[in-house]
Structures are given as C-alpha cells and as structure tokens.
Amino acid sequence: MKLLVGLAAVATLAGACAGAGAAGTTGAPPALTVDLTVHHSQFSTSEIRVRPGQTVRFVVRNTDPIAHELIVGDQAVQDHHEAGTEAHHGDRPGEVSVPPGQTAVTTYRFGAAGGTVLFGCHLPGHWAYGMQGTVRVG
Numbered sequence: 001m002k003l004l005v006g007l008a009a010v011a012t013l014a015g016a017c018a019g020a021g022a023a024g025t026t027g028a029p030p031a032l033t034v035d036l037t038v039h040h041s042q043f044s045t046s047e048i049r050v051r052p053g054q055t056v057r058f059v060v061r062n063t064d065p066i067a068h069e070l071i072v073g074d075q076a077v078q079d080h081h082e083a084g085t086e087a088h089h090g091d092r093p094g095e096v097s098v099p100p101g102q103t104a105v106t107t108y109r110f111g112a113a114g115g116t117v118l119f120g121c122h123l124p125g126h127w128a129y130g131m132q133g134t135v136r137v138g
C-alpha cells in the first residue's frame with residue numbers, strides 16, 4: 001500500500017508538470033507512470049499514448065494465480081520473445097516478469113521518433129489469447 005501511495009504522488013507531479021505547459025522547455029517530456037493491471041490474463045488497457053522521448057515507468061500488478069510478464073518493444077522484440085525460452089525477465093529496460101499476485105516495475109524510454117511500439121506477455125499462449133497492446137508514440 002505504501003508503494004501505491006508513492007506512485008500516486010509521482011503521477012500527480014507528472015500531471016502538474018504537463019499542466020504547466022510553457023514551463024517544460026528542457027527537451028524530454030517528464031517521466032510518466034503507467035499502471036497496468038493484469039486480470040484473467042488480460043491487461044487493463046490495450047492502448048497507451050506517450051510523447052516522443054518519454055520515459056515511462058510501467059507498474060504491472062498481476063492479480064492472477066499464474067505468472068505473467070510485460071515486454072515492451074517493436075515487432076522484432078516481440079517475435080524474439082514469442083519464440084524464445086527465457087524463463088525470467090528483468091535485466092533489460094521494458095522487460096519484466098510478474099509472479100502471481102505480485103507487482104513488478106520496469107522503465108522504458110521511447111524513441112524520439114513517433115510510431116507504434118508493442119507490449120505484451122509471451123508466456124505460452126498468452127499473446128494469442130489477447131495479452132497484447134500498442135503504445136502510440138507521438
């Protein structure tokens with residue numbers, strides 16, 4: 001619970017910065033926290049919008065009795081993990097395993113160019129079942 005309170009404060013601060021408008025003249029947009037809940041092998045959202053160059057802290061809460069993961073990346077990254085055999089994620093930005101009933105965090109910085117990045121879970125069958133979504137950068 002303490003963790004959640006802290007995250008709420010971060011989100012509030014990020015919102016305040018965005019609201020300030022002209023004050024943000026230092027280049028990269030402020031870091032953003034995105035909360036994703038997994039329930040019945042579905043992410044709570046299938047589309048996320050971010051600004052180019054934005055750093056996003058993904059907080060993934062797994063309410064299921066089985067493990068999941070969050071993999072953020074382009075199609076090549078998703079293909080690699082769909083075919084891969086890595087049992088655990090957590091060393092690369094945008095990739096994290098989330099054990100049953102737990103919350104895990106990973107941070108990913110989106111590129112300066114606009115476009116679409118994918119996210120999803122590659123435990124066997126999960127991507128095909130619908131555990132996937134898009135991040136629109138722009």
Ligand SMILES: [Cu+2]
Pocket residue numbers: 041067068069121122123126131
């Ligand atoms: Cu999954």
